[in-house]
Amino acid sequence: MKNYNIYKFFFAIVVFLGIISCEEREELVIDSTGSPIVMDLSKESVFLDGNFPNNPALTVNWEAASYSIPTEVNYIIEASSTENFTEPYVLGTFGQSVKYATFTAVQMNNAAAGIGLPANVAGKMYLKIKSYIGTTQQLQQESNVTSVMVTPYKLVYPDFFLVGEASYVGWTASAAQILHKSENESIIYTYLEKDKNFRFLGQQDWNPINYSIDDATTDAGNRYFKQVSSNITVADHENMKFGGESGIYKVVIDADKTVQSLKITASPILAFDIPQVYLVGNVAGVNWTVESAVAMTKTGAGVFEFTTTLPADAEFKFLGQQSWGALDWGNISSTGNTGFLGPKDDNGNIKFAGDGGSYKITVNIKAGIYTIVKQ
Template sequence: MKNILKLLMVFLLPLLLVNACRDDADRDWTSPEPSFKLYDTTLGANVLYPTMENNPFILNWDNAVSGSGGYSIMISSTSDFKSKVELAKSGTNTLKTTIGALNTAMLQAGLSPYSSQTAYLRIERGTEVSNTISFAVTVYPTAGPVITNPTAGSSLVLDGSNPTVTATTFKWADYTYGVNVSYKVEMAVTGTTAFMLVGNTQNDKELAVSNFDLNEVASKLSLPVNVASNVDLRVTATSESTGGTITKSSAVVTFKLTAYQPDFKALYLVGGGTAVGWDASKAQLLYQNQNISEIYTYLENNGEFRFLGQQDWNPINYSLNADGIKDDYKYFATWSTNLEVSGAENIKFTGNSGMYKITIDQNTKSIVVTPSPIPTLPSNIYLVGSIQGWDATNAISMTQVGDGIFEYDIAISDGAEFKFIGQQSWGDLDWGNIHGGGNSGYVGPKGDNDNIKYNGGGAMYKITANIKMGTYKVTPL
């Protein structure tokens, strides 16, 4: 019998050793059994705000059973602590820190701002660990976005021959937020703080910018053309919650930007369907602001027109880029539905006769014709402004000298402002300097105008309002 038992032990011992080794191998060493106790605690609030930054956060635990050295207080976003960060170290069995430090550590551990998640916390000392405590918490952001494109020192050359093509896509890394976050992308000349807005996004961590739009920003920053200039880029994140608004900006990234000189064309309107007629020497120059050329003017039903590059028939003509049009005249890539090809040279207007706004975008080579807010020509025009005390009820009646054309001679002082109205009261019939205050020579109707401003020095002038052609003049007498 003893011999049988000995034989059994010989056979069983290797099996027991194998199983013991297997148990050691299968053990999850990232979650060892606790060897000392961490006492549960409270944050005082489940939702954290920046105003709590200096509030205390205190932890207590029993002394470790063995070993020496300090304690490491660890935080993780998962219960297995496979990805963990150190909140702090302590030489005793107590830690007193702040909510701000705790919030930062939880962000580093992977918790997202403004979203309720579970944070796990334990104490480590050498090979010994405490039990794990956990709590639901909503953290707040503490750092700004990190720009990933462009990289520092890189170069970007804008392409003036392709203004609507994307020049670059600015990109950045940031938290995954539990609320909407607005991003503002700005640029400045290196060494200055005069940042200019490039664009905005909501939640998206990238912004595509065309050659033209970025060149416009460069122009506003007064960058020289065809020269590589150092510029600074920054991204600012703004988020809102019950605790208020938090704004965080990225570090500045400096790169080189080469701007170009826009090649915008002078466009002159001519045609039998317009107020100009077919006299090329009187072709009407459109009001131009960068890539946009526009005018409020009269168009006749089924009337024809086109655009010239000068007040002459040659050398430049512009018409629709469509079959049947002369190759040298083809220009507009898209057009509104009230326009169509007429013959080999002209554009036909198919809408009702009246006042319209012509808008041309030279970047996209598009032309759009839309009704003016004041669709018909006025029977009377009155002059009102500082030159007569801004009294609309006693506005000065101007003399009609043509279809939609009115004149008046008057002394104009420095700093004078005035506009034209179609009745002796403030009403819907109202014309002034197109878009905003100034002295552009172009009129805009109510809703798209402001005062005409003129320094006359007290001399006499003839004021001419040509509502039909969308212009005005102030001529010394």
């Protein structure tokens, strides 16, 4: 009985000390006592050279923020085109031991594009530093605002290659479909299959660059698209899923640093396995007489070919009927010879400088491309 009472006594002491300890922890409060201060920029003006993207361009030094008790402090460096930072661009994040950061030409150029500074023109970039503690960025403090004049170079936007079970090429990376690039936009009209996965590559290989949705559930190195249309969802840590009905869709990527969007909309011509396709233009003796448009030879679902001579001023289009009807394909967006197909209301004539020799013309409606190959 005495031993039992002794055990009860010690147990009570332990509980009492635990309660006191918990109360003391609850009273522990961290206060901010001093904000970070931007002490120095290595330059007052920076001329960025696209030929040397990895060269150091600007170093930012700062004095550490302080808090009422020792704690881990993190920093964010932001850039803006306005002094009030209405739309800041994050240059980088850094841990407690870091008190300076050096940015390369390409990092500064991306920041300049991100805040809307035009290429080849000197513009003012405002900089400031935020300090915070914890994973939820608590007790934020802001530094003074400073600025630097930056002359950015014209951005070279990335190439995007479509691959995946939802796509025309399947999961064959070496055959991934490149999109037609015009400045910051990459576009293609191509086949997509409902409820199947896909992604974009930066090359016709799995490495090194992959692009997916910028989401906490995807691999950090693949996060890119900040905005996607409603028919695109996260499939897994690497891929996206297409939710529309199977058919031909217009895929548009806006690679502007402030946008980085992916939009997929139905083509005016959703079908691809057309019974017959005709060639019309100043070729094969047709002379743009649509009723005489020449029938091409079908070699696969949505794939047709025709061999003919092409003059120096050759221009032509593809039709799904011997009339100016709904089934109409030409060079994507406007007259030219990009090799990419566009449907009615989003195309122009295919213009080709032939030499009077024989050429095989192939159109692949499913893939959204055409080729002209000398025989």
